[in-house]
Amino acid sequence: MKAWLWHVGKLLLSSFLLFLAVVTVLFFLLEIAPGDPVQALVGDVPISDAVHDQLVQAYGLDQPLLVRYATYMGNVLTGNLGYSYATNSQPVLEIILSRAGNTLALAIPAFILSTVGGMVLGSIAARTRSRWLDGGISGTAVGLFSVPNFWFGMLLILVFSIWLGWLPTGGMAPYGDTGIRPQYLVLPVITMATTELAYKTRIMRSSMIESLGQDFIDTARSKGLSSNRVLWRHAMPNALLPMISVAGYSLGFILAGSILVERVFGWPGMGLLFFDAIERKNNMVALGIVIVLTITIIIVNILTDVVYGLVDPRLRARFIPRRQEVAA
Known part of the structure; x- marks a missing residue:
């Protein structure tokens, strides 16, 4: 201990x-x-x-x-982030907190979509490796990971907003309305999730292939278990260990990427606030946003490291004496 x-x-x-x-x-x-x-x-x-x-x-x-x-x-x-030069000396923390909810409204769905989607697509690619489905998933993941999210966001606007007219180009709600309308979330959430989805798919595929090659998988198959049961009940838990670290760190990348995504879609969150602060030389607000994001990312990374150490039996054995495990 x-x-x-x-x-x-x-x-x-x-x-x-x-x-x-x-x-x-x-x-x-x-x-x-x-x-x-x-x-x-x-x-x-x-x-x-x-x-x-x-x-x-x-x-x-x-x-x-x-x-x-x-x-x-x-x-x-001491928790004082200063006062804004450009908004009548309003406390910086108050300004940031007024925008934080809008950023989380994008970041949380993007995080869930990228994590769950990456796990599912990576597992399917591993199961069908060396076949056309694996090639399609892996190739698409590599392509999407290479595309800058702001460019991808503008491409989505061009296709789904301008050409097809299905979704709005930006903002949170129609002019004059308050709150967030679901149709305004679709394009920015997809934009924020795409790069992380591609990366997690590749990580999950590699982890699942390694897990499927272990001896306990051969034992499960020798017992006559179906391929789906072997994949989801036996290989999946072992393959999820690397995803714990990847998922935790990806939240930081999603929050950092929100700066460009919110700029593209005119989403009034912390990212757009950061851009405005830089353009107006409002240093206290810009610094405050970075501090809030840094603290959030550090906390998430610490929790990820702790959870990984508790879940992984190899790391748990290094920190918890064996007699304590036996007593437990």
């Missing part, structure tokens, strides 16, 4: 250092980027030098860079 706690402790420490590195690098990159944050606050309205200097002083932008960095990191570690 002590070894397991030591492992979790090292995982938490490395995650914290990664978090500090991500925030530090982005902070300095945004600081050296061209643009004036004060102009983002006032918009296109011309202001005098006196008013400009007053706003610079009010937001602490006259302080040395290292002082501002230390102040910002201290605030972040």
